[in-house]
Amino acid sequence: xxxxxxxxxxxxIAAVLLWAxxxxxxxxEKTAVAxxxxxxxxxxxxxxxxxxxxxxxxxxxxxxGETRLWYSFFLPLAGIIVYSRWKYKWILSFSTxxxxxxxxxxxxxxxxxxxxxxxxxxxxxxAPHVIxxxxxxxxxxxxxxxxxxxxxxxxxxxxxxxxxxxxNLVYVGLAFMTFGMLFGALWAKEAWGHYxxxxxxxxxxxxxxxxxxxxxxYRQLPKQKPHIALGILLISFVLLQMCxxxxxxxxxxxxxxxxxxxxx
Amino acid sequence: xADFSYICTRIAKNEIEVVARTGIWTMKEGFxxxxxxxxxxxxxxxxxxxxxxxxxxxxxxxxxxxxFLTIIAAMFLLRKSVSVFRFIGTxxxxxxxxxxxxxxxxxxxxxxxxxxxxxxxxxxxxxxFVLVYVYMxxxxxxxxxxxxxxxxxxxxxxxxAFLLNHCGLFLAMTTATLGNADxxxxxxxxxxxxxxxxxxxxxxxxxxxxxAIELKQFIMETYDxxxxxxxxxxxxxxxxxxxxxxxxxxxxxxxEVDGWKIYQYGYDTQMGAMSQTSVLELVRDPWLPLVxxxxxxxxxxxxxxxALGRKSMIIDNDDRS
Numbered sequence: 001x002x003x004x005x006x007x008x009x010x011x012x013i014a015a016v017l018l019w020a021x022x023x024x025x026x027x028x029e030k031t032a033v034a035x036x037x038x039x040x041x042x043x044x045x046x047x048x049x050x051x052x053x054x055x056x057x058x059x060x061x062x063x064x065g066e067t068r069l070w071y072s073f074f075l076p077l078a079g080i081i082v083y084s085r086w087k088y089k090w091i092l093s094f095s096t097x098x099x100x101x102x103x104x105x106x107x108x109x110x111x112x113x114x115x116x117x118x119x120x121x122x123x124x125x126x127a128p129h130v131i132x133x134x135x136x137x138x139x140x141x142x143x144x145x146x147x148x149x150x151x152x153x154x155x156x157x158x159x160x161x162x163x164x165x166x167x168n169l170v171y172v173g174l175a176f177m178t179f180g181m182l183f184g185a186l187w188a189k190e191a192w193g194h195y196x197x198x199x200x201x202x203x204x205x206x207x208x209x210x211x212x213x214x215x216x217x218y219r220q221l222p223k224q225k226p227h228i229a230l231g232i233l234l235i236s237f238v239l240l241q242m243c244x245x246x247x248x249x250x251x252x253x254x255x256x257x258x259x260x261x262x263x264x
Numbered sequence: 265x266a267d268f269s270y271i272c273t274r275i276a277k278n279e280i281e282v283v284a285r286t287g288i289w290t291m292k293e294g295f296x297x298x299x300x301x302x303x304x305x306x307x308x309x310x311x312x313x314x315x316x317x318x319x320x321x322x323x324x325x326x327x328x329x330x331x332f333l334t335i336i337a338a339m340f341l342l343r344k345s346v347s348v349f350r351f352i353g354t355x356x357x358x359x360x361x362x363x364x365x366x367x368x369x370x371x372x373x374x375x376x377x378x379x380x381x382x383x384x385x386x387x388x389x390x391x392x393f394v395l396v397y398v399y400m401x402x403x404x405x406x407x408x409x410x411x412x413x414x415x416x417x418x419x420x421x422x423x424x425a426f427l428l429n430h431c432g433l434f435l436a437m438t439t440a441t442l443g444n445a446d447x448x449x450x451x452x453x454x455x456x457x458x459x460x461x462x463x464x465x466x467x468x469x470x471x472x473x474x475x476a477i478e479l480k481q482f483i484m485e486t487y488d489x490x491x492x493x494x495x496x497x498x499x500x501x502x503x504x505x506x507x508x509x510x511x512x513x514x515x516x517x518x519x520e521v522d523g524w525k526i527y528q529y530g531y532d533t534q535m536g537a538m539s540q541t542s543v544l545e546l547v548r549d550p551w552l553p554l555v556x557x558x559x560x561x562x563x564x565x566x567x568x569x570x571a572l573g574r575k576s577m578i579i580d581n582d583d584r585s
Contacts, residue, residue: 116487116489116491116493117493118491118492119492119493119494119495119514119515119516120515120516122494122515122516123516164574167573167574168573168574171569171570171572171573171574172569172570172573174566174569175566175567175569175570176566176570178562178563178565178566178569179563179566182559182562182563182566185559186559189552190516190517190518191515191516192527193449193518193525193527193545193547194447194449194547194549195440195555195559196440198372198377198387198388200373203369203372203373204373206369207366207369207370207373210362210365210366210369211366213362214359214362214363214366217355217358217359217362218355218359220355221355221356221359239366239370242373247373250373250374251376252373252374252375252376252377253373
């Protein structure tokens with residue numbers, strides 16, 4: 001069966017509804033329903049990705065629209081993993097809302113998808129490099145929403161517990177970001193002859209990586225200000241946006257980045 | 265008694281020391297040191313010009329690395345008598361340095377980088393940038409030695425995570441930077457039926473290589489819209505060591521011979537599939553095994569970060585209960 005963006009809306013609606021049921025069940029402490037509904041939603045969404053993959057005859061990872069597809073998939077996946085580990089009731093609502101935003105972007109601003117995949121991208125490293133990064137971005141997306149929530153929260157009583165949850169999320173996100181970055185380095189050696197060339201994308205990846213390291217190290221200090229810790233997370237996420245898509249609009253990166261494939 | 269053993273563990277784990285030993289040294293001093301490095305870097309940039317990385321070719325980089333490691337070891341050993349050295353191994357030193365590194369790298373990301381640029385347009389040779397990163401490596405080195413010395417009292421998975429991450433980054437950073445001068449990248453233009461021994465260096469000079477390559481056939485496949493799907497070179501390699509290899513070099517699939525990696529680089533785009541020439545890139549990087557060891561350690565460290573979460577770096581403050 002040929003799968004195109006025209007069919008996306010049906011899969012998207014079904015998946016979002018299932019994730020919403022899962023999120024509601026998590027609030028009501030119906031754990032089993034939360035798991036089953038979220039996982040079926042993920043399966044529905046992934047089946048679309050898989051059929052796109054088959055129809056395109058290449059992994060759908062090249063254009064921004066395609067990476068958003070993975071992002072929308074990984075958000076609820078990250079949500080359910082965090083939920084299973086730390087049982088936060090709110091996490092599935094967060095991840096579903098964020099996934100919905102990205103699904104809407106893809107629905108209202110679909111991008112043309114051709115089958116072509118230039119030789120430089122034909123590598124066994126391509127899928128793991130991008131997928132692992134998208135997962136890291138998804139985890140940091142959830143982290144950022146939680147940080148904003150804590151930033152504006154008045155009461156300080158339960159904040160220590162939340163701050164610990166934030167830390168755990170940052171460690172998971174950073175672990176995947178490290179995988180993505182180093183897979184990229186190993187791939188770059190095979191594709192371009194060098195593992196690190198300070199290409200604008202690599203420069204911004206390093207910036208983002210160091211920014212989250214600042215958070216992790218700041219949280220080890222004996223005396224801390226909660227607002228500084230949260231502020232570091234918010235700034236880090238802005239830097240991450242720069243790395244993800246911002247450099248496409250950056251004058252200094254124009255024509256110099258080997259990472260800009262979407263335009264060609 | 266419980267409290268006593270708890271405090272002992274924490275001293276052993278270096279957590280109380282951070283508070284007690286650094287005394288008056290705080291993040292403020294950390295930012296001052298970083299600022300001092302920026303000023304020193306600017307003075308160096310004005311007086312001696314940009315960092316000449318080419319000057320670090322073997323054996324200079326070997327000596328520099330040995331000297332660097334000696335300095336780090338000395339700082340570690342003198343940490344009890346020199347307060348700055350003691351400070352270098354703390355979070356209060358690490359955080360401001362990371363902040364400076366991020367800010368300078370952001371400037372690098374916002375400024376167009378050119379190989380023959382100066383100052384902000386060529387950050388990799390800009391002294392303040394280099395000094396901040398070198399200082400970061402010094403901190404990493406001292407922190408690693410401190411952690412190793414603590415292993416006598418207490419060992420845990422946290423130590424494995426900590427050491428993999430920090431040693432991995434230290435190794436990858438230092439060897440990649442110092443080894444860069446020894447990396448050779450040359451382009452060889454091969455023509456069907458003509459064995460080629462010569463290659464072009466990045467500076468544009470011709471060099472005779474220890475291996476010859478003859479292009480047997482240039483292979484090109486295209487999509488329906490004409491964009492390239494695959495291009496590759498079927499080649500015959502003859503080496504001075506007497507090897508005779510028949511192989512195909514694809515994009516993303518380099519071939520390795522006698523320490524040289526041979527990459528498909530380009531072709532005659534005017535001729536497309538009919539191209540009779542193929543441009544290959546020959547790369548040699550003797551420091552690669554060390555850099556890769558660092559990268560694999562960091563990958564192992566990332567597994568630990570994922571598995572242990574927040575606990576991968578410290579004993580939780582609420583572990584006490």
